[in-house]
Amino acid sequence: MAPKQQSEGTISRQIGRGVTDSSSDMADKAVQYLHDIASNPKSEEAFDFSALMEWAGKRMRDQQAPALTGRHGPSTASLADLQPVSFKTLLTDARGEEKVIYLKIRSVSIGNGMTLAVQDSEEKEGSVWSLIEYPLPGGPASMAPGTFIAVREPYYGTSPNGQLAICVHHPTDIEHIFKFDSKAMEQFPSLRAIEQITSPLRAEDAAFVSSSLMEALDCYSEGIAKVYKQPTSKHIELAGEFCALLSKRAFTYARTGLHNEAFADATEALIHEPKHQQALKIGCSSALEIGKYDGNQRLSEKVALRMQHIKGQCDLNTLAGKTTRSNMVHDVSHSIGDIEIRESKLGGRGVFAKQRFVRGQIVLWEKPIAMSFDEKVSSFEHGLRNFMGHDNGDYCNRSSMAFVQQLAAKTAADPSLAEKLFDMFDGSQPEPNVHGGSEKQIFDSYRAINIVKYNYHNVNWGNASINQQFYDPNTKFEIPKEFQGSRGSSLDHSLARGLWYMNSMLNHSCLPDTSFTNIGNLLIVKIQGDIEKDEELTTEYVERGLPYEERKKGLTKYAFECCCPLCEIEVSLPPEAKAKRQQMYQPPEVELPTAVQNRSVRTVGLESKIQDTLKTYGAELKAELPCVLMMQPLFNLAHTYLGPIADWGKASPGLRAKGHDYFLWTLMLGLRINLLHAPSTPYCKLAFSKHSLTHAIGVLALIGLAGLAYISPALLERKRAVALLRCAKILYKMHYTEDATFDERSQKYKCKSLSAGIDAVAPPEDWDKVKGAPQTKRGVGMNACNSNVSIHGMA
Numbered sequence: 088m089a090p091k092q093q094s095e096g097t098i099s100r101q102i103g104r105g106v107t108d109s110s111s112d113m114a115d116k117a118v119q120y121l122h123d124i125a126s127n128p129k130s131e132e133a134f135d136f137s138a139l140m141e142w143a144g145k146r147m148r149d150q151q152a153p154a155l156t157g158r159h160g161p162s163t164a165s166l167a168d169l170q171p172v173s174f175k176t177l178l179t180d181a182r183g184e185e186k187v188i189y190l191k192i193r194s195v196s197i198g199n200g201m202t203l204a205v206q207d208s209e210e211k212e213g214s215v216w217s218l219i220e221y222p223l224p225g226g227p228a229s230m231a232p233g234t235f236i237a238v239r240e241p242y243y244g245t246s247p248n249g250q251l252a253i254c255v256h257h258p259t260d261i262e263h264i265f266k267f268d269s270k271a272m273e274q275f276p277s278l279r280a281i282e283q284i285t286s287p288l289r290a291e292d293a294a295f296v297s298s299s300l301m302e303a304l305d306c307y308s309e310g311i312a313k314v315y316k317q318p319t320s321k322h323i324e325l326a327g328e329f330c331a332l333l334s335k336r337a338f339t340y341a342r343t344g345l346h347n348e349a350f351a352d353a354t355e356a357l358i359h360e361p362k363h364q365q366a367l368k369i370g371c372s373s374a375l376e377i378g379k380y381d382g383n384q385r386l387s388e389k390v391a392l393r394m395q396h397i398k399g400q401c402d403l404n405t406l407a408g409k410t411t412r413s414n415m416v417h418d419v420s421h422s423i424g425d426i427e428i429r430e431s432k433l434g435g436r437g438v439f440a441k442q443r444f445v446r447g448q449i450v451l452w453e454k455p456i457a458m459s460f461d462e463k464v465s466s467f468e469h470g471l472r473n474f475m476g477h478d479n480g481d482y483c484n485r486s487s488m489a490f491v492q493q494l495a496a497k498t499a500a501d502p503s504l505a506e507k508l509f510d511m512f513d514g515s516q517p518e519p520n521v522h523g524g525s526e527k528q529i530f531d532s533y534r535a536i537n538i539v540k541y542n543y544h545n546v547n548w549g550n551a552s553i554n555q556q557f558y559d560p561n562t563k564f565e566i567p568k569e570f571q572g573s574r575g576s577s578l579d580h581s582l583a584r585g586l587w588y589m590n591s592m593l594n595h596s597c598l599p600d601t602s603f604t605n606i607g608n609l610l611i612v613k614i615q616g617d618i619e620k621d622e623e624l625t626t627e628y629v630e631r632g633l634p635y636e637e638r639k640k641g642l643t644k645y646a647f648e649c650c651c652p653l654c655e656i657e658v659s660l661p662p663e664a665k666a667k668r669q670q671m672y673q674p675p676e677v678e679l680p681t682a683v684q685n686r687s688v689r690t691v692g693l694e695s696k697i698q699d700t701l702k703t704y705g706a707e708l709k710a711e712l713p714c715v716l717m718m719q720p721l722f723n724l725a726h727t728y729l730g731p732i733a734d735w736g737k738a739s740p741g742l743r744a745k746g747h748d749y750f751l752w753t754l755m756l757g758l759r760i761n762l763l764h765a766p767s768t769p770y771c772k773l774a775f776s777k778h779s780l781t782h783a784i785g786v787l788a789l790i791g792l793a794g795l796a797y798i799s800p801a802l803l804e805r806k807r808a809v810a811l812l813r814c815a816k817i818l819y820k821m822h823y824t825e826d827a828t829f830d831e832r833s834q835k836y837k838c839k840s841l842s843a844g845i846d847a848v849a850p851p852e853d854w855d856k857v858k859g860a861p862q863t864k865r866g867v868g869m870n871a872c873n874s875n876v877s878i879h880g881m882a
């Protein structure tokens with residue numbers, strides 16, 4: 088059995104024993120009252136209920152409430168180890184440690200969590216409030232009237248509406264009771280009766296599983312007939328069982344292609360239990376099959392309502408109309424590169440490279456554990472605030488609650504997700520996985536809230552619009568329509584967030600060596616600077632490019648102080664260097680240094696063109712170091728004009744002029760950056776450090792110059808191309824400490840092949856040959872420009 092989790096905070100447990108304020112008459116009266124109503128419901132009339140509530144409210148405010156006021160962990164005990172209690176006993180022992188209460192559900196209401204009207208084994212009425220709407224797989228439908236549940240180690244306290252109820256904070260504290268639970272049968276003899284009626288049904292489930300569909304149909308029909316034969320007084324008790332049988336038979340019919348029969352069974356089940364999820368699903372699918380969907384208004388409305396409840400607004404008719412085989416989505420599986428989780432010097436665990444990686448390589452391609460979009464879906468804010476004891480941090484808001492709600496539902500359905508979820512950092516580092524190795528995965532809502540706080544990742548919609556082909560069919564509804572293809576959408580993207588397991592292991596650095604993007608619900612992590620084997624991969628928890636103070640502020644919620652090289656240098660910078668750094672953080676409103684401008688032949692309109700380029704490449708560029716990233720868009724623009732031309736020498740003057748412009752701008756930006764980072768400042772050293780982009784610029788600039796020279800009609804200029812390329816190589820070697828040819832390197836890095844690129848085209852002897860011969864057959868063309876992309880992986 089898993090180690091029992093320690094309860095946090097003060098737990099003043101008992102309504103009876105816990106009343107420490109003996110001077111309070113009301114407390115004694117209240118205890119008496121609670122005992123009285125437990126044994127005699129009529130005594131309610133004789134009691135001043137409002138005075139009790141007032142007293143209870145005051146006690147709660149004074150933090151001395153007789154109910155639980157602190158946090159408590161989820162129960163880790165198995166049902167077999169717990170002692171059954173009734174409401175009556177529970178009233179004198181509010182926590183019910185090592186106890187279990189067996190209950191029968193009378194009705195369910197959703198909103199502000201889920202409230203169940205219940206009856207205990209002594210037929211005493213009471214209620215259960217659950218923070219999470221979906222404590223059991225199958226959602227509220229699995230909580231249908233007539234269902235038996237057990238609440239492990241129940242905590243009897245004040246629910247958010249102020250009433251006394253069993254408060255279930257952790258969804259795994261509620262358990263479904265099946266008819267073969269002997270202890271439950273002792274509590275509820277009627278369970279034994281159900282067991283007797285439905286005993287042959289286990290055979291039919293086995294038959295269904297083994298695909299003996301006809302046999303399964305017979306068994307289900309036999310069970311249904313038995314229920315019909317029961318006296319009406321038993322019907323409520325059997326309702327849950329009956330609906331299950333009907334929907335199982337409906338499913339079996341659907342599997343055998345008998346959609347009319349499936350539809351009839353599903354509809355009957357829905358009459359008894361309008362929210363029965365399985366019946367809704369089968370009813371809807373069989374209705375679609377037999378073309379009854381539009382005709383059956385009632386069913387379609389129900390399905391639409393249910394879908395809305397689960398997923399938010401959606402138009403089923405349109406959806407159904409649009410569905411064809413050709414637009415079915417394809418599943419995309421995870422892909423995790425050669426990386427591993429290990430202890431990190433930065434803090435706790437981190438992700439490490441098991442091999443050498445280079446810029447641009449994708450190391451992680453991961454599906455989320457859950458995503459959350461909508462601020463409005465949850466009516467749980469109140470419940471959460473109550474749950475958190477009004478101590479709501481910035482993460483205690485509607486979307487966090489919706490997130491936790493989702494996590495509870497998803498992990499209930501898939502225990503392997505629960506394992507991953509609770510392996511994530513929950514703020515109590517270096518605490519190991521508390522529930523690791525437990526037979527049953529426990530859902531600790533308090534931990535889940537913290538896990539969301541420390542690990543959620545905003546979705547970066549900017550880079551990739553959602554392509555229907557790419558997202559996971561199991562989670563496709565997680566992406567609402569508004570977010571699909573959302574570039575330029577007016578919606579607040581920060582509402583979209585997700586939890587990705589492997590990604591959550593990445594520690595922060597202000598000089599991160601990875602970057603991320605999203606395609607659909609996939610999170611894609613790319614290498615941003617060359618990484619050696621055993622080096623740690625880092626990401627940014629706060630927007631990069633922010634000044635030191637702002638980064639520091641942003642990191643406070645993660646409860647650590649960053650000591651990355653950038654932070655270390657920045658705290659000790661002299662004022663002039665700080666000013667320069669400040670200048671770097673400015674958005675790139677291009678104001679070229681005069682020296683550069685004077686040398687420029689064509690600077691007219693440069694600013695506006697660069698601004699246009701910025702717009703084209705999105706706001707994300709602005710968050711980067713200014714200008715550095717402008718290199719790539721400009722090179723891309725140059726490619727647009729020059730790329731398709733096999734032989735630059737033959738290019739039209741107009742095209743050459745365009746290419747010329749873009750190369751020139753690229754060079755000027757490179758120069759501007761060099762001017763900006765005067766080599767004497769410590770920051771400059773940093774900028775030229777391994778993970779900086781700046782060092783690439785020199786190489787790019789030289790290649791650009793070579794390209795310019797090569798397309799020049801002047802022979803003298805063309806001759807310079809070889810020398811410039813050699814310089815580019817030398818610079819390249821200096822920065823990458825490698826002597827590989829561009830071609831080898833590009834192949835090693837799995838970049839675009841450069842076989843027709845620089846080395847192939849421009850070994851010195853070849854260049855000698857082309858001297859004075861602009862119409863060479865082996866045009867450098869696009870490859871020469873493109874090489875800058877491949878060589879440095881600046882994808």
Ligand SMILES: C[S@@+](CC[C@H](N)C(=O)[O-])C[C@H]1O[C@@H](n2cnc3c(N)ncnc32)[C@H](O)[C@@H]1O
Nearest residue numbers: 433434435436512542591592593594595645647
């Ligand atoms: C998303 S988790 C990262 C994985 C975590 N290290 C683990 O063991 O699960 C975030 C937490 O890791 C720690 N952390 C991340 N980056 C750090 C850094 N640069 N320095 C110190 N601690 C860091 C902080 O405790 C932070 O709240």
